[in-house]
Amino acid sequence: MSSQVVKTTEELVQPILEKKNLELVDIEYVKEGKNWFLRVYIDKEGGIDISECGEVSEHLSEKLDEVDPIPEAYFLEVSSPGVERPLKTAEDFTKSVNKNVYVKLFEPINGEKVYEGILVDFSNNTVTIEYKLKTQKKQVEIPFDKIAKARIAVVL
Structure with a gap:
């Protein structure tokens, strides 16, 4: 379930990021306590600001509502990976x-x-x-x- 949510989210967010010249760093779908969190980490050369995170969050939220790949309630968080960004690729x-x-x-x-x-x-x-x-x-x-x-x- 979790890997399917990540895969679907990646497919939905990638075109949004490409339009804005942003890079997808990571996606997590995790349960913390009784709450589910869908976290999308984005970046660009020179760093990303909060308004860019907000724009991506808004567009991604609309796409997720259309496709509705997640049956339970969850919180969507779009942010920078921070200074200790993961290295994956x-x-x-x-x-x-x-x-x-x-x-x-x-x-x-x-x-x-x-x-x-x-x-x-x-x-x-x-x-x-x-x-x-x-x-x-x-x-x-x-x-x-x-x-x-x-x-x-x-x-x-």
Whole structure:
């Protein structure tokens, strides 16, 4: 059910975003407590503002009312992915070279399942991260299909 809602929402929102030169980052359909939330994360080069989120929300809400793919009551939220935006596609990784990233793996590489450091390269479906181990700089190459979750990491 959840994956069908996400798929239908993606089909409905994509033309709206294309008209406005916006990018779909992620869609979630989740239950929190007794409430359902349909969250659509959008972005563009240089960031997105609240009025753009509002416009997309309004247009998407109309489309969702027409198609009515969700039987239960839910809250629609359209927002920016924030500074720790998720990295899901090869394009996301390519755009994030030289940025600090957090990557969680399905299975360990060199005994570790989590890496945080600078994304120095993404090519041939391999993510290369430079990270610090105590005082030494090291690099790890991670096959794209071994990544469970990844996001931009804010360094404080």
